Amino acid sequence: MTDFWKDFQETESPMGSLVSKSPKEQATGKTVDAAKFDAYGQPLTSVWIPCSAQPEQPSPPSPPSPTQVGKVPAKEALVETVIDHVPPEGPEIDFGSLDVQFDDDVDDQLPLSDRNSTGSQGSSGTVSDLYLSSSPDRTGSHTLQRIPPVVTASVSQCSTISLSAYVAKEPAQEEPAEEGPPMRRTSTRRSCRSLYKTEPPAAASPPKRTTLVSGKRKRALSEEWTSGRAEVEAAKLKERRTVRATLPSHTGPCSSKCVVKKEDTLTQKKEIFADRPSSKKKFLLCADISEGKELFPVRVWNDVNDQKLPKFKYVCGLIDEAEYQRKPCVCQCRDFCNARCFCMNEPFEVAKCDVAYDAKTKLLRNPSGWVNSIIPNIPRTIWECSAACPCGPQCSNRSAQLGLRYPFDIFMTETKGWGVRTVRGLPAGAFVAEYAGKVRMDDAMSYWTEATWYTFSLISGPIKGQPKSKKEYFLDASKRGNLTRFINHGCVPNCVAINVFWDDTDPKRGMHVGIYTVRKISAGQELTLDYSASFWRAKAEAGEYCQCGSRLAIRCYECNSKNQAGCGDGSRLGSLYTDCSTIPGRDRCLRTTGPGDLVTRSCSSSHTGFKDGCQPSPNNAEVTVCLCAADYCNAASPTRNSMWIFLLLAFAAYVTGLCR
Ligand SMILES: C[S@@+](CC[C@H](N)C(=O)[O-])C[C@H]1O[C@@H](n2cnc3c(N)ncnc32)[C@H](O)[C@@H]1O
Numbered sequence: 001m002t003d004f005w006k007d008f009q010e011t012e013s014p015m016g017s018l019v020s021k022s023p024k025e026q027a028t029g030k031t032v033d034a035a036k037f038d039a040y041g042q043p044l045t046s047v048w049i050p051c052s053a054q055p056e057q058p059s060p061p062s063p064p065s066p067t068q069v070g071k072v073p074a075k076e077a078l079v080e081t082v083i084d085h086v087p088p089e090g091p092e093i094d095f096g097s098l099d100v101q102f103d104d105d106v107d108d109q110l111p112l113s114d115r116n117s118t119g120s121q122g123s124s125g126t127v128s129d130l131y132l133s134s135s136p137d138r139t140g141s142h143t144l145q146r147i148p149p150v151v152t153a154s155v156s157q158c159s160t161i162s163l164s165a166y167v168a169k170e171p172a173q174e175e176p177a178e179e180g181p182p183m184r185r186t187s188t189r190r191s192c193r194s195l196y197k198t199e200p201p202a203a204a205s206p207p208k209r210t211t212l213v214s215g216k217r218k219r220a221l222s223e224e225w226t227s228g229r230a231e232v233e234a235a236k237l238k239e240r241r242t243v244r245a246t247l248p249s250h251t252g253p254c255s256s257k258c259v260v261k262k263e264d265t266l267t268q269k270k271e272i273f274a275d276r277p278s279s280k281k282k283f284l285l286c287a288d289i290s291e292g293k294e295l296f297p298v299r300v301w302n303d304v305n306d307q308k309l310p311k312f313k314y315v316c317g318l319i320d321e322a323e324y325q326r327k328p329c330v331c332q333c334r335d336f337c338n339a340r341c342f343c344m345n346e347p348f349e350v351a352k353c354d355v356a357y358d359a360k361t362k363l364l365r366n367p368s369g370w371v372n373s374i375i376p377n378i379p380r381t382i383w384e385c386s387a388a389c390p391c392g393p394q395c396s397n398r399s400a401q402l403g404l405r406y407p408f409d410i411f412m413t414e415t416k417g418w419g420v421r422t423v424r425g426l427p428a429g430a431f432v433a434e435y436a437g438k439v440r441m442d443d444a445m446s447y448w449t450e451a452t453w454y455t456f457s458l459i460s461g462p463i464k465g466q467p468k469s470k471k472e473y474f475l476d477a478s479k480r481g482n483l484t485r486f487i488n489h490g491c492v493p494n495c496v497a498i499n500v501f502w503d504d505t506d507p508k509r510g511m512h513v514g515i516y517t518v519r520k521i522s523a524g525q526e527l528t529l530d531y532s533a534s535f536w537r538a539k540a541e542a543g544e545y546c547q548c549g550s551r552l553a554i555r556c557y558e559c560n561s562k563n564q565a566g567c568g569d570g571s572r573l574g575s576l577y578t579d580c581s582t583i584p585g586r587d588r589c590l591r592t593t594g595p596g597d598l599v600t601r602s603c604s605s606s607h608t609g610f611k612d613g614c615q616p617s618p619n620n621a622e623v624t625v626c627l628c629a630a631d632y633c634n635a636a637s638p639t640r641n642s643m644w645i646f647l648l649l650a651f652a653a654y655v656t657g658l659c660r
Helices: 003-010 023-028 192-196 215-223 228-237 262-272 533-541 573-581 638-659
Strands: 076-084 098-101 124-127 151-157 160-168 284-286 299-301 381-383 408-412 418-422 431-434 437-443 455-458 471-476 495-501 512-517 554-556 589-591 600-602 622-624
Touching: 437 455
Parallel strands: 299 408, 381 495
Antiparallel strands: 076 160, 098 124, 151 160, 284 299, 408 418, 431 512, 437 471, 455 471, 495 512, 554 589, 600 622
8 A cells, every 4th residue: 555545545635525426416417516515525616727827817708700710611510710718717608600611622621421511612601609608617628508500619728718610501691680699508418528517507598599590480499499399490491501400309318219210311311421322321310319418429320220229328437326435546736747647657556557648638558557458558557637636627647537539420230239430530549438337346257147248347457455356346338328338349459448547546446447549540430349258258158259350350279389288268279279280271270250269368377478479358367369460370380381391492493493
């Protein structure tokens, strides 16, 4: 136990008594009463200033002027702008109208799904319904009301807010807007990033009017604005230019209420998703299954069959119904944390961690840390700064706690059920999302049951001085979870799951599981994770096998070139050994296309040191034995060696013949 840990236990928290956020609040994303405390005992009434060094701004900013965005398509547009001087607190700020110039040449700015929009060039339009929420949350993020068009914003610098919005082009003959402020929804949808969010002042004012619909119709619409019908009507009046708005609003579970009728959506999709191949019908089942909880809408597509998404409740993070004192890591840094930051450096001797993120909160390769089963030199555990740390939300040692930073779609795959794909290209080391679910404790061996295929084991490695428990903590996403519950297995995965701490240092239950990319992923590609060999062993017993179809998924059946018997603990090893040795020309590797092709062995055995062939899996102590494509198995193969010798001899004979 480190001195710090002892001190921390004996000293009162600098933030006062520690109060954990109720599971309901975590699940719904609703914030607690302003008079209460936040998750770490900090009174929620206290003002959170995103940048401690920054003086307060005296008054709300005037509308940015001119707000220009060069390249915007005629039908939908992505507006990006920077607004300086965001005040740390205050009432809701209306940034007024943003003038935009429209241009067709925008393909590289828009998400894949929105490209190829057609329209006239050079006209201009106005976005009138952009709002910034009252005060930045503790992570420094501001959430704009997600009124059509979709609007999001996040703080990228202390005093700068970057703003993105999908906007509709206004036609030249548009009726002038009525007097009065633009209409906005009264119900505030909470972002998943609102874990630390203070309650904004209640919006007591009645719903305001839209500027895009006018006269009698507008009055009628404002009364029934919250219903999906009204939105559809409003969109019609906008001549389908804001196609996103034509999707019905939804408050219930997506699987039922959010389904858009196929006939209705066809015309819209021709417009919005014209870039997709027309031979296949693409059906958008849900415009945002997170129902506004995530910063980006999580859309659901099925163009393969008639299946609907299984029912589950969308939550954003861990749900732990047990009331217990959380002990966050507290560093001493004032502004930007660096490599000496206490939270980055093995504060509790659970794991040796160096700095996990670069300045842009992308995962750093860690030359000295723990290795992951698939990708070497990626830390197994990340300690992020907590809400109790004096450093601000701009600290680069915060990534997973900030939530989604990229848009993702859930879609029906051909062979693996539902899956998740990225809408935009992702860099390597990017945080995808937290594996959300309920924290459960159970017997170690009892969790691979039919009902728990959505379970993630929480093992963070050996803890000094703590007895080994037969019970283990799991994250159960079967009933409550987020998009990560749909990430499928890939034998050569492009994502990895890493243990992350930020609000608690309890080595078991306080651990979050963050999903990060391990290589560049292009827009539209599916995200995959390594589920571990034990998962597929259990599945094989039920007659289900991996369908990832990766050509690289060739597994070696022997642990090392010495052909040590017993180097695998998979029950199939013996039979594979026998089978393989009798298959001519197959070398010593089998593809993972049939039952039992996965061979694993225990990491604790003495074979761990054999070249790069064996590495620990993040989920359990087992390893998947070498990928043949990357290891020495083939080189050690007598078949291959003799083939080379034969070729060499043949070549020598040929050259000798020529010389004669
Ligand atoms: C966590 S869920 C992933 C989402 C799932 N596809 C669905 O439709 O809900 C895990 C299940 O997905 C399926 N799955 C995931 N990866 C697979 C793969 N590579 N091949 C076949 N099935 C896979 C298996 O049925 C597995 O039990």
